[in-house]
Amino acid sequence: MACQLEDLLDEGIFIRAFECTAFRRYAHNQLWFSLDSVAKRMPAEQFERDFSRCAVSEMDRKHPSPTSYVRHGLPIKAYAGGFGACPLADDARCLYAARQGISKSRALTCTFVERGTELPVLHCACTAGLMIRANVSRVTCACAFDAYNVAPGRRCRSTVGTVEQHVVLRQRLARKACKHSPYVGVAVVHAANHTVNCCWDSVGDAVESQRRYALWRHNQSKCIKTDSVHNQMQLWWREEDIVGAFYVQSRDKRWARRLLEALAQERRRRTNSTHANASSQIHAHNGSRQVDHSNSSASGQGLQFCRLW
Numbered sequence: 001m002a003c004q005l006e007d008l009l010d011e012g013i014f015i016r017a018f019e020c021t022a023f024r025r026y027a028h029n030q031l032w033f034s035l036d037s038v039a040k041r042m043p044a045e046q047f048e049r050d051f052s053r054c055a056v057s058e059m060d061r062k063h064p065s066p067t068s069y070v071r072h073g074l075p076i077k078a079y080a081g082g083f084g085a086c087p088l089a090d091d092a093r094c095l096y097a098a099r100q101g102i103s104k105s106r107a108l109t110c111t112f113v114e115r116g117t118e119l120p121v122l123h124c125a126c127t128a129g130l131m132i133r134a135n136v137s138r139v140t141c142a143c144a145f146d147a148y149n150v151a152p153g154r155r156c157r158s159t160v161g162t163v164e165q166h167v168v169l170r171q172r173l174a175r176k177a178c179k180h181s182p183y184v185g186v187a188v189v190h191a192a193n194h195t196v197n198c199c200w201d202s203v204g205d206a207v208e209s210q211r212r213y214a215l216w217r218h219n220q221s222k223c224i225k226t227d228s229v230h231n232q233m234q235l236w237w238r239e240e241d242i243v244g245a246f247y248v249q250s251r252d253k254r255w256a257r258r259l260l261e262a263l264a265q266e267r268r269r270r271t272n273s274t275h276a277n278a279s280s281q282i283h284a285h286n287g288s289r290q291v292d293h294s295n296s297s298a299s300g301q302g303l304q305f306c307r308l309w
Contacts, residue, residue, distance in 0.1 A: 003306035008304075010072055012069060014134060015067060015132070015246060016129050019054065022053075023042065023050065056266050059242065059263065059266060060239050061236050062236055064138075064234035064236045065234065066150065066232055067234075068232060074210065074211060128245065128259060129256075130245060130246075131243050132243065136204075139235050140235075141153070141233070141234040142201070142205070143197070143200070143206060143231060144209035145187065145231065147191060147197055149191075153199065155201065156198040156199060157200075159195045160195060160198065163209045167216070170190060171213070175224070177223075184223065185226065187227050210230075239270075244260065244303045245259045245263070245305055245306075246306045246307070246308050247306075253307070257305065
């Protein structure tokens, strides 16, 4: 199905970086690595098996997992050259600016967390993943920036109070950190602060805090500009909420395509299994009554394939 990115971003979607922890041991660099390098180092059959297994595991999430919420008008984290060397683009104001051509950078908003740890792990497929259309009410923890863990749990209304107070505190922490050292990682400073690293009860409050801070950050020092401007949303979703796969850099297009194919194949398998069960039940009750499976091969159709942005 053709990509309808404008419509998706007008409405707002969650994006989820494709994760596969089985690939980490084959990476040259445990933090920054690509599927291309893993595919070269890993036995082909094992790579295919693990890729498919990880893709299927992402289709249903009954327990909230990290995603990012993106829509026009929200700030982004922009990488001019993609992950790896990872040069950070200076202009990362908002998706609207990127859409209008104000910023020429290719951008990715993404969350990198490995289950079972409290430290961020930048998985090998950060430039490809799932697009999810789900109600914001499914978000159990809405963070205005990368929380650097699965979910902080602390509620912002209790730790800081209002959105304005949250933004002011982030600004104060960023100034103090950069005054102490121009090479400090401001995102890590925010994540380590148990007052500012908190959950908003509503996505609206989180993205408003995200937007206000990003607009302030845009005119600050180079040190402060290294800070995170993307959000983290703990979301649960079902198979039918997945609307497609995305990629950022051209080199990752093939991996996003294979992710899409794995999702479509699993959808077809589930649909055929459902039809087979229904057919067996009908046959048992009605003798030789026939069941039409003509549409089962179309299962998995309708998934979109998009480049961001």
